[in-house]
Amino acid sequence: MPVTIQDVAALSGFSIATVSRVLNNTGYPVSVKARRKVMEAAQTLGYRPNLLARGMRTEHTKTVGIIADDLLSPFTPPIIRGIQDYLNTKGYLGLIVNADREPQIEEEAIGMLLSRAVDGFIFVESGYLTPSSELATSQKPFVYVHRLFGTSIYDSVVTDDFAGAVLAVEHLVSLGHQRIAHVAGPQNWYSSVLRYEGYLSVLSEHGLPVDSNMVSEGDWEYESGERAMAELLNLPHRPTAVFIANDEMTLGALAALRNAQVDVPGEIAIVSYDNRNYCRTIRPKLTSVSLPVYRMGVKAAEILHNKLQGETPPVEEVRICGRLFIRESCGADPAMRTADEHDVDPLYAAAKHRK
Amino acid sequence: MPVTIQDVAALSGFSIATVSRVLNNTGYPVSVKARRKVMEAAQTLGYRPNLLARGMRTEHTKTVGIIADDLLSPFTPPIIRGIQDYLNTKGYLGLIVNADREPQIEEEAIGMLLSRAVDGFIFVESGYLTPSSELATSQKPFVYVHRLFGTSIYDSVVTDDFAGAVLAVEHLVSLGHQRIAHVAGPQNWYSSVLRYEGYLSVLSEHGLPVDSNMVSEGDWEYESGERAMAELLNLPHRPTAVFIANDEMTLGALAALRNAQVDVPGEIAIVSYDNRNYCRTIRPKLTSVSLPVYRMGVKAAEILHNKLQGETPPVEEVRICGRLFIRESCGADPAMRTADEHDVDPLYAAAKHRK
DNA sequence: GTGAAAGCGCTAACAG
């Protein structure tokens, strides 16, 4: 049987009310002596509050529901990690459930979390705007992070794809490239369009010509990157650099380049996007703009926490810009290479090293 | 305000006791009429049980704590997914927390989960035997999955590295190879030793000579695989096939092979281990023995659930064998290639397609 | 500065 507040009261010689007051460290006046005695008793008994009981009284559980479209998506774990790390600092816990990209399962998940009296929700990588009536009637705050649907909405955190693309292409320009090609993602994806627009923007900014032959559309997959690069290599006047919209297509492109015996970055420089783990593993190591997933998770948790503290007005959509991780494929001077290898924020380091 | 059992009682015209009885579908006798009325009322009111209240009464919450050493480890998410999928079918929820490979954080996590009245624990990828006194005194059941420490213990689920290695090397032998090299993992890791032993076992089984020059020890990392393969290529009498103890080293080995212009699988066939996601992405696609992480998660959850149902005696350590995913790097006939691409069990498909 | 007591929503023992 776990020790309760009663036990502490008995041992300390005070009432449960007083015990509760010191344990919760409320502003309520308590004598120094009482405080000391109670603390002592709690200590020796190894008292641990029963959060179920507390939650029942207070109507909040210091718990938030995290509804992930798929835990196995490569971007989901770091987002969740960011959420958890932030939440932990505030004494909150995240309950993670998979929705499997099924509206109905998501609906069930919401109900189940409501049953467990979560204080709010975070939707991770949601593909659609939740229509859930339950969520609406529950009055609980929620925020989206890394939403995949196009409509921009309040209380959501996304990556700044435009700015990320600008980072990538500006880097190539700064390296002296004038003929920069682009392998875009599918243009029915919001982020593909933004990355493409970022690319165009840098070119026009620098007065570089836009050659439609130098832009080809892939479908995010390896094969399409391979195909696109093969086409680019067939051009009478080859590009000297390519900005590829995601790492997966870059892998394919690299295969095409190897096949054609074209040296990277010697003959063609490459900057990729997403900064997947393998960017550091394969050779040449990929220069890539990160999807700032960890930081997005942290931000989403922060927004939700603020709402939980009573901040009512919805907050503008937050766009977080990835960082450019300079490695080998872009051909930059080794001295320029990015030192830290994880696109996380101080929270992560703190979480890693707290003792 | 959420609707309570009281509301349902009022609307249905029965007492809260009756309502509780039909809602929990206990064996207790209830008239058909009462049952119908109550169900109706619950339905129209949108009743949802308050799990905090229920948990407080029943002393169990249908919740298990999942203590993961690091959510960002590549193997952790699929293990957790397996656990969650199994738990869901039993109406349980997993609370996931990171322990960051720090005993002290793990200790805190246990305390926190105890505070939330979890019914049991699953330790994922734990690097050490938990010394937690709290856990011991709590009397709650727990199981380890994919433990990294060497000592075999009860109530834990691990991969069968020996059997997996046998699978890999037998495959190479069946393809006609006689000179099979091995790039082992660090020999202070339990699983490296087992994979090495599996390799030896197959060789001796088939009367093939063991040549110590053909075995080199890496440290799991890319560079060591590259180095090891370079050495192998310098041998006066090269191997025709290599079994490499993990995918990361295989990536390095592939670089060395490319460098030396050795065709894979034409001149050297390769079978790898772990079956990381990128095995399907890179070229040649890697033939690799899977770490059956998803299934391990499912099994661990099953064991814990059984213990929760009152099954008391500790269960022998369960070893789960990975599957050999035949792709391109081994040079097998394309007709032999493995069709299904995920090493999961029917539960996963069910979870994916439940409607 | 302290304590008694109500009550959060639920289950289960008991009474009918």
Next chain:
DNA sequence: CTGTTAGCGCTTTCAC
């Protein structure tokens, strides 16, 4: 078959 009631551990009025 149905209803009344105690009580899980806690916070929070309210009274002293």
